[in-house]
Amino acid sequence: MNIKPQKGMQEYLPDAAAKRDLLMNTILETYTSCGFTRIYTPAVESAENLDKSDGGDNLNLIFKILKRGDKLEAALAKTPVDEKELSDLGLRYDLTLPLSRYYANNRNELPSPFKCIQIDKVYRAERPQRGRLREFVQCDIDILGSDSICCEIELISVTAKALGKIGIGKFFVRVNDRRILRGTLRTMGFPEESLDTVCVTFDKLDKIGADGVAAELNDKGMPAEAVASLSELISKESITLDDMAAYCKDDAAEAIASLKTIIDTSNQLSDEYDVVFDPSLVRGQGYYTGTVFEVASEKFGGTVAGGGRYDGLIGRFTGEQIPAVGFSIGFERIFSIVTENNIELSGSRPRAAILYKAEDILEAIRESEKLEGEYDVTLMLVTNPKKADKFYSRAKGAGYDNIIKLNL
Numbered sequence: 001m002n003i004k005p006q007k008g009m010q011e012y013l014p015d016a017a018a019k020r021d022l023l024m025n026t027i028l029e030t031y032t033s034c035g036f037t038r039i040y041t042p043a044v045e046s047a048e049n050l051d052k053s054d055g056g057d058n059l060n061l062i063f064k065i066l067k068r069g070d071k072l073e074a075a076l077a078k079t080p081v082d083e084k085e086l087s088d089l090g091l092r093y094d095l096t097l098p099l100s101r102y103y104a105n106n107r108n109e110l111p112s113p114f115k116c117i118q119i120d121k122v123y124r125a126e127r128p129q130r131g132r133l134r135e136f137v138q139c140d141i142d143i144l145g146s147d148s149i150c151c152e153i154e155l156i157s158v159t160a161k162a163l164g165k166i167g168i169g170k171f172f173v174r175v176n177d178r179r180i181l182r183g184t185l186r187t188m189g190f191p192e193e194s195l196d197t198v199c200v201t202f203d204k205l206d207k208i209g210a211d212g213v214a215a216e217l218n219d220k221g222m223p224a225e226a227v228a229s230l231s232e233l234i235s236k237e238s239i240t241l242d243d244m245a246a247y248c249k250d251d252a253a254e255a256i257a258s259l260k261t262i263i264d265t266s267n268q269l270s271d272e273y274d275v276v277f278d279p280s281l282v283r284g285q286g287y288y289t290g291t292v293f294e295v296a297s298e299k300f301g302g303t304v305a306g307g308g309r310y311d312g313l314i315g316r317f318t319g320e321q322i323p324a325v326g327f328s329i330g331f332e333r334i335f336s337i338v339t340e341n342n343i344e345l346s347g348s349r350p351r352a353a354i355l356y357k358a359e360d361i362l363e364a365i366r367e368s369e370k371l372e373g374e375y376d377v378t379l380m381l382v383t384n385p386k387k388a389d390k391f392y393s394r395a396k397g398a399g400y401d402n403i404i405k406l407n408l
Helices: 014-033 047-051 056-061 069-077 096-109 150-166 178-188 192-202 205-219 224-234 241-247 250-267 331-340 358-371 385-397
Strands: 044-046 064-066 087-091 114-123 135-144 171-177 273-277 291-297 303-309 324-330 351-356 376-381 402-405
Touching: 014 114, 014 135, 014 150, 014 331, 044 047, 044 096, 047 087, 047 096, 096 114, 096 135, 096 324, 135 150, 135 331, 150 171, 150 250, 150 273, 150 291, 150 303, 150 324, 150 331, 171 178, 171 250, 178 192, 178 224, 178 241, 178 250, 192 205, 205 224, 224 241, 241 250, 250 273, 250 291, 291 324, 303 331, 324 331, 351 358, 351 385, 358 376, 385 402
Parallel strands: 171 273, 351 376, 351 402
Antiparallel strands: 044 087, 064 087, 114 135, 135 324, 171 291, 291 303, 303 324
16 A cells, blocks of 8 residues: 555645644635635536636646446447546536536525635646645635626735735735737737637746747747737837727727726735736636736745636526636645745744643643633643653653643
8 A cells, every 4th residue: 555645635744734724714814804705615526517617728637537337337338438428527626617606506595796715625637746736725715796896906905915914025916807918919910719829828928038929929820910010019128008008999998997997996005015917917717708817926936826807607507697706825835935934924822731641631631721712732641750751852842832741
């Protein structure tokens, strides 16, 4: 039997588990204090729902679950075997698709708009490497049932409060709107049916530069004039919303005005972070329909949170348009920053240890109850009273703030 966890899946010793709990509680308490309520959804979804969720590259990373019993035998008996017929379930790759199904199923019992929290595990069949796990935690807040940009502003504010309490230092929120980007590309002459693949290439701007974007689009056979127009735009040192407005037709004017309001209002809320326009921000999931955003840490780099508006996803279950927008903190990334940089989280309580003999268990429990208001209390059975000092040294080495030797 193999005692190691599966590749891409982690197990945590008590100290790390306690730190994860404290970090998770910090995020949860912030979300709850801002009026969001927690829900739970199953880790398993139907294969049909997952396949039709428009989750971008994540659709290639779904852990599929084989059919069972007669259904599996029937699928295997077909010649040739159809891989798609072998599976009818899969593990969720994010929390947005399950939330959309949940809302469609329960909306008659839910308020509108519905402001909810999901903090749970998701699964992706990644190639395991640093920063890429197959099982990991996401911390989501979503607002369903409202198309107001006030939702985006509120989500940015609440997410920023949670990150501020964790103490990762100054960060910035990058925002864009897919309607602006698509309107710009359409005006430049990119065919409607190619916009998704052009956006995927455009999303690589910070990695491959303007020349790399142009080269990749040329390789994809895009119109030369359209590629030249885009190259001229992205070759600028900085691109503003006004630059994008010069290319957009009237259909994107509302999106530009909305994004300006989101940025201007959010920047008045705090000096601890900056909200900036990033024209290259696309986000990989295809279900995003409007505003998209990401959070990056100035000190530690990399993306620590992201999300956007997905007004069409719930409608795939209900047949009617229901607006929705969400923001997700990448828990594993935050946990690695906190751990690797020894960031002290607020809210941790001092710990006490009571060393006792077996015949004193009743007294030890009563003593622990007296301390529980001030300490997290551990009972430590001393099996050999003559070696009580060794037990004391062990507790001290474990970092207990108060060590009580009871009748020893």
